Amino acid sequence: xxxxxxxxxxxxxxxxxxxxxxxxxxxxxxxxxxxxxxxxxxxxxxxxxxxxxxxxxxxxxxxxxxxxxxxxxxxxxxxxxxxxxxxxxxxxxxxxxxxxxxxxxxxxxxxxxxxxxxxxxxxxxxxxxxxxxxxxxxxxxxxxxxxxxxxxxxxxxxxxxxxxxxxxxxxxxxxxxxxxxxxxxxxxxxxxxxxxxxxxxxxxxxxxxxxxxxxxxxxxxxxxxxxxxxxxxxxxxxxxxxxxxxxxxxxxxxxxxxxxxxxxxxxxxxxxxxxxxxxxxxxxxxxxxxxxxxxxxxxxxxxxxxxxxxxxxxxxxxxxxxxxx
Ligand code: BTX
Numbered sequence: 001x002x003x004x005x006x007x008x009x010x011x012x013x014x015x016x017x018x019x020x021x022x023x024x025x026x027x028x029x030x031x032x033x034x035x036x037x038x039x040x041x042x043x044x045x046x047x048x049x050x051x052x053x054x055x056x057x058x059x060x061x062x063x064x065x066x067x068x069x070x071x072x073x074x075x076x077x078x079x080x081x082x083x084x085x086x087x088x089x090x091x092x093x094x095x096x097x098x099x100x101x102x103x104x105x106x107x108x109x110x111x112x113x114x115x116x117x118x119x120x121x122x123x124x125x126x127x128x129x130x131x132x133x134x135x136x137x138x139x140x141x142x143x144x145x146x147x148x149x150x151x152x153x154x155x156x157x158x159x160x161x162x163x164x165x166x167x168x169x170x171x172x173x174x175x176x177x178x179x180x181x182x183x184x185x186x187x188x189x190x191x192x193x194x195x196x197x198x199x200x201x202x203x204x205x206x207x208x209x210x211x212x213x214x215x216x217x218x219x220x221x222x223x224x225x226x227x228x229x230x231x232x233x234x235x236x237x238x239x240x241x242x243x244x245x246x247x248x249x250x251x252x253x254x255x256x257x258x259x260x261x262x263x264x265x266x267x268x269x270x271x272x273x274x275x276x277x278x279x280x281x282x283x284x285x286x287x288x289x290x291x292x293x294x295x296x297x298x299x300x301x302x303x304x305x306x307x308x309x310x311x312x313x314x315x316x317x318x319x320x321x322x323x324x325x
Contacts, residue, residue: 020056097138
């Protein structure tokens with residue numbers, strides 16, 4: 001496994017130039033025969049490697065897969081995604097990440113799958129996660145913070161996702177508080193932040209991100225076709241899912257670093273610049289009832305403030321939001 005990691009690292013750095021079998025063997029600390037075996041494994045996974053006598057190997061093409069090797073190839077982070085668990089099909093990456101987090105997984109561990117058969121949203125709602133066209137991932141973070149800070153991670157993640165979409169497409173996504181990313185008013189990504197904590201400290205935050213990437217409209221079940229969209233539908237072109245994942249991890253790492261250094265204020269400003277609801281009339285359905293009014297913004301803790309007709313300001317910790325009522 002560590003030979004494979006070194007091999008992928010070497011190919012990442014060579015940026016399409018040839019690497020000789022001997023150079024690869026030296027870098028990975030193994031024989032040329034072992035290198036050849038790993039090259040064959042990569043080919044089986046779908047990587048197209050060119051081998052030229054006296055020059056060596058280079059990667060000329062990679063398929064749209066989200067395997068550990070594919071995500072590692074070209075990933076520019078120091079912590080997030082440095083450990084990757086890939087599975088083709090799982091009930092929910094969230095469940096696997098919870099188990100790993102409870103068993104000593106390191107910070108930044110990524111769980112990713114090609115398909116989820118029981119993907120879930122908030123309040124045990126279903127998250128549709130069809131095979132091979134989305135990004136279904138869970139990220140484990142271990143910040144030294146009290147549990148009350150956890151909801152802020154939904155907002156940090158939302159900013160990271162928006163920035164990543166802006167980087168890989170020409171689209172302009174917006175955030176609907178607290179956890180939806182919309183493009184042209186339709187949902188392209190959902191975020192689910194869960195916690196393993198003691199009363200005074202977080203052990204692990206498990207951030208689930210479900211992003212529709214290469215779906216066409218028929219890939220969605222009938223009941224969400226009018227509310228869901230994908231990057232490909234909006235952009236009019238297919239994207240590399242692995243590149244989307246890498247970009248999310250890179251954006252997330254810089255925002256997380258910024259947050260741990262300077263607190264929530266800089267994130268709040270970024271978040272508000274992308275928010276769809278601020279200043280608009282909205283309806284918030286909470287477990288304690290429905291509140292209508294004008295969305296004023298979020299507090300320093302990431303809580304939504306709504307001013308109702310009587311001028312009373314409500315603080316909303318969790319709700320479903322309708323905008324433009
Ligand atoms: P949510 O509760 O805000 O949204 C769930 C609602 O979104 C559903 O009731 C449905 O109306 C709609 N929906 C379901 N699937 C899709 C879809 N593919 N695209 C657009 N809308 C949809 C949002 O919850 C949080 C979702 C997190 C999903 C990730 S995927 C990786 C990780 N594993 C897992 O099981 N969940 C997370």
